[in-house]
Amino acid sequence: MKYIVIIVDGASGWPVESLGGKTALDAAATPNLDQMARRATVGMTSTVPEGMEPSSACACMSVLGYNPRVFYKGRAAIEAxxxxxxxxxxxxxxxxxxxxxxxxxxxxxxxxxxxxxxxxxxxxxxxxxxxxxxxxxxxxxxxxxxxxxxxxxxxxxxxxxxxxxxxxxxxxxxxxxxxxxxxxxxxxxxxxxxxxxxxxxxxxxxxxxxxxxxxxxxxxxGPLPDMPSFKDRYGINSALTSGVDLLRGLAQMQGMDILDIPGVTDNIDNNYRGQMAGALKALDDYDLVVVHVEAPDEAAHSGDTAGKVKALEDIDREMISQIRDYKKDKLRVLVMPDHPTPLAIRTHAAEPVPFMIWGSGVRITGARRFTEAEAQKTEMTVTEGHYLMSMVVRG
Incomplete structure (x- = not known):
């Protein structure tokens, strides 16, 4: 079995009047994500423990399978x-x-x-x-x-x-x-x-x-705490691709290798197709690859509604399509935001986010699309986001 974890940074959010009362995720045309959702476990989870800051550092630590209450001591040292x-x-x-x-x-x-x-x-x-x-x-x-x-x-x-x-x-x-x-x-x-x-x-x-x-x-x-390696914790080899220092720092804390893929950036000029192609190629050498995409979050911080929708559509067309065409090995995929970045406030919110686990051996929960509303309808809830990694790699 091979695994891909796709962190669509800040993809979730609140309804937007200019989008007809839809969220950016709901308004975006995402046919590939939606087809996957109909054959996947789709639900909601909390990545930011109560009382903690809704930063990408805390939330992405959850997505990567580590409890922020135990291991998160601050963001700047991770980037350092x-x-x-x-x-x-x-x-x-x-x-x-x-x-x-x-x-x-x-x-x-x-x-x-x-x-x-x-x-x-x-x-x-x-x-x-x-x-x-x-x-x-x-x-x-x-x-x-x-x-x-x-x-x-x-x-x-x-x-x-x-x-x-x-x-x-x-x-x-x-x-x-x-x-x-x-x-x-x-x-x-x-x-x-x-x-x-x-x-x-x-x-x-x-x-x-x-x-x-x-x-x-x-x-x-101050200094970082010791953290058990991803290999020791989950028993598989892993790597990560991202355009930001934070995710690369988290990966290094967990003993993940960093993939150097040309054109991977921290914004909407990201080489989406190249990033996913490089990640899938890396599955020849790794059991699990994390793909972090910053673009939706940056657009939301800028209050760019059209830019956020476009980033989500580009991700679906250029990245998710490649996932669906992958034939080399049995594959299981986790797709989710780390946190919401609502366009109305242009910063992060400490609210639950939708997740989707697709691929070999997963349970179908009845979602029609990968959106906040459809995820809520399934009534599938994982109370703490750091449990998802075990669900993905251990079934």
Whole structure:
């Protein structure tokens, strides 16, 4: 038996008036997913334990078969691991987004989706101007980067807000709060004059693109906990493909190999067909491959209704069609979002999501399509999402 796990990041959501009261998943034309759903176990599950943050880090950990209550200690260190950044006992790390602030408002949580190459040049400058023995910046993918602090564990007491939670809102009341906020606030403020006249920003403005006006710090945490490997836990070899550091970091924590597939990105320009073709080819060497697709989540964070629907339709046409045509081995597939990203709020929600287990030996639960409403109708509920992996690989 071979296994594919497809994480359609942020695919789930709420009804949208402009879509006739449908969710993006319901409005999208997904004939391949729908045909699979009619011969699959379809239901609902919770990937974010009560009281925990509805981040992709927490939710994807659930999808990968690990209980976030036990193993989740923070997101930034997971991304740091994917970048090869060590975090010692006296060190903490923060996610450092390049953002666009305009008249005191969060104009773009992603600096207009700045490229990795442009970001790397900016992060190099920030290290030259702001770096010190107790602080270093590390470039990541696109707008997502890491700040490491040494000897400042107190900064973890500051309350920080993710920038995608405050799109188009005034930022003053969302700056790091609490008694330990001063260092974080000063780093954020000091970044702004450095970036104001940066050559990368001058070029972006000339092209009519949003500049990176500053750095935004959040999701701080210390070193990672030990985690049993996926092989030890489930008895099979595994690999993952993703365009974001977070998923690659989670995979490394679990001893999964990382697939290097050309054209895999963190946005709607993703090479959907190539990513799935590479994943299926990898089944020659692995028992299970995880395919993480970020595009629907990014579209939802941007409030792009049409973009989210299109991403779901592209995934169905370019990726899911290949799954249905796979003939080499017996195959079992898990398809699901990690969390909802409702277009109305442009951030994550801690609500149940639909899941589908399709393939050899699965029970048919009567869904007609792969949508939130159809999943709810089956009355099939898995209370905690981390149990799904066992259902997939152990039947």
């Amino acid at each position: 691991k994917s970048l090869g950044i060590s975090v010692e006992d006296d060190e903490v790390v923060f996610r450092a987004n390049l953002v666009t602030l305009n008249d005191g408002k969060m104009s773009s949580y992603a600096a207009g989706h700045i490229s990795s190459a442009e970001s790397a040049a900016i992060i190099e400058t920030l290290n030259e101007k702001l770096g010190a023995a107790d602080r270093s910046f590390f470039p990541g993918v696109g707008y997502r980067h890491i700040l490491k602090l040494k000897g400042h564990a107190d900064t973890l007491n500051a309350a920080c807000t993710p920038p995608h939670d405050i799109a188009d809102q005034p930022v003053a009341e969302y700056l790091p709060q609490g008694d330990s906020n001063s260092l974080l606030r000063s780093i954020m403020a000091d970044s702004e004059p450095i970036l104001k006249d940066h050559p990368v920003n001058a070029a972006r403005i000339a092209r009519g693109e949003k500049p990176a006006t500053g750095i935004w710090l959040f999701w701080g945490c």
